[in-house]
Amino acid sequence: MLPNRLLANRAYSTAINRFRVVEVGARDGLQAEKKFVPTEIKVELIDRLSECGFQTVETTSFVSPKWVPQLADHNEIVKKHRRFEGVSYPVLVPNAAGLKNALATGVVEEIAVFGAASDAFSLKNVNSNVEDSLKKLMEVTKIALENNIRVRGYVSVVVGCPYQGAVQPEMVARVAEKLLESGCYEVSLGDTIGVGTVKTVSKMLDTVLKSVPAEKLAVHFHDTYGQALANVLISIEKGIRSADSSIAGLGGCPYAKGATGNLATEDLLYFLKGNGFETGVNLDKVVETAKWFNEAAGYDKWSRVGAAMMAKKSKSCC
Numbered sequence: 001m002l003p004n005r006l007l008a009n010r011a012y013s014t015a016i017n018r019f020r021v022v023e024v025g026a027r028d029g030l031q032a033e034k035k036f037v038p039t040e041i042k043v044e045l046i047d048r049l050s051e052c053g054f055q056t057v058e059t060t061s062f063v064s065p066k067w068v069p070q071l072a073d074h075n076e077i078v079k080k081h082r083r084f085e086g087v088s089y090p091v092l093v094p095n096a097a098g099l100k101n102a103l104a105t106g107v108v109e110e111i112a113v114f115g116a117a118s119d120a121f122s123l124k125n126v127n128s129n130v131e132d133s134l135k136k137l138m139e140v141t142k143i144a145l146e147n148n149i150r151v152r153g154y155v156s157v158v159v160g161c162p163y164q165g166a167v168q169p170e171m172v173a174r175v176a177e178k179l180l181e182s183g184c185y186e187v188s189l190g191d192t193i194g195v196g197t198v199k200t201v202s203k204m205l206d207t208v209l210k211s212v213p214a215e216k217l218a219v220h221f222h223d224t225y226g227q228a229l230a231n232v233l234i235s236i237e238k239g240i241r242s243a244d245s246s247i248a249g250l251g252g253c254p255y256a257k258g259a260t261g262n263l264a265t266e267d268l269l270y271f272l273k274g275n276g277f278e279t280g281v282n283l284d285k286v287v288e289t290a291k292w293f294n295e296a297a298g299y300d301k302w303s304r305v306g307a308a309m310m311a312k313k314s315k316s317c318c
């Protein structure tokens with residue numbers, strides 16, 4: 001059960017206990033991995049994730065292969081993975097060149113554009129300061145919409161920046177507003193290096209929510225300091241019903257040192273189910289998929305929930 005203060009919140013009517021989990025493992029999860037994961041494994045990962053019941057599975061990035069070599073196989077990925085009814089498959093796009101390449105595949109129906117709330121991070125990540133990068137993103141969004149492509153937006157470093165330190169919540173609000181104004185259907189707020197706590201995330205969300213409705217927001221927490229689920233809880237309290245996570249907690253941003261580990265999807269699903277939310281995602285299948293991925297790609301990465309469920313299965317106890 002949720003704490004009483006949460007149940008008392010008007011946002012908690014039974015009619016809105018649905019929660020959307022955006023699976024970002026195949027993109028955010030893999031982008032910083034040094035060892036190249038073969039394309040066919042990435043494709044099978046996306047297909048298996050689709051079978052788990054997610055509504056949104058982010059698949060890859062149309063960024064420069066020089067900047068993110070792990071995702072240089074983006075063309076093959078989008079052409080080879082299966083498309084399940086009711087599932088959207090956004091790809092990350094940084095600029096007009098990326099959009100052109102994504103459109104040329106003829107199969108991309110949704111993109112995600114990404115901005116940041118600090119100049120220092122934006123310069124490292126996309127070689128432009130926040131304002132210049134916003135101009136490019138707005139242009140990309142415009143062209144995408146003209147081509148009937150849905151656009152999701154990201155704001156990175158919403159609480160702390162690896163190069164600048166604390167980030168002003170007003171800056172996060174401004175970037176989120178701009179992305180929505182330009183036509184993004186939703187903006188995901190990313191704590192890229194996982195430094196946020198309930199106090200700092202709460203302050204940031206209170207500021208953003210003054211100008212952006214909760215229905216237009218998602219949250220994207222990295223679990224670097226073990227704060228991700230607490231931060232999801234506070235986001236739920238503020239009315240947000242969408243969060244990004246990565247199978248087995250894979251992940252990190254190549255341009256943010258220490259950004260290891262997205263919030264693990266399995267941990268998020270267990271948390272949501274235990275607190276009365278419906279996601280439509282089958283947790284057992286996600287854990288099986290993590291097991292398959294570890295074996296197929298030669299990894300040994302586990303979420304806390306995945307490890308516990310596998311241990312329980314093998315010992316058939318507790």
Ligand SMILES: CC(C)(COP(=O)([O-])OP(=O)([O-])OC[C@H]1O[C@@H](n2cnc3c(N)ncnc32)[C@H](O)[C@@H]1OP(=O)([O-])[O-])[C@@H](O)C(=O)NCCC(=O)NCCSC(=O)C[C@@](C)(O)CC(=O)[O-]
Nearest residue numbers: 062063064067094097098125126127154156157190192253
């Ligand atoms: C944006 C650029 C390209 C600018 O990089 P640049 O060097 O300023 O761009 P440029 O226009 O000068 O081009 C440099 C070279 O890249 C090529 N190029 C240019 N664009 C593309 C493209 N789209 N696809 C393929 N190639 C491209 C271009 O053709 C040229 O090739 P060359 O002439 O040297 O042979 C670069 O900064 C870049 O790729 N950055 C991507 C960084 C990235 O992927 N970061 C991780 C994603 S963000 C993230 O993870 C955070 C998030 C979303 O998960 C949320 C959170 O946790 O906060």
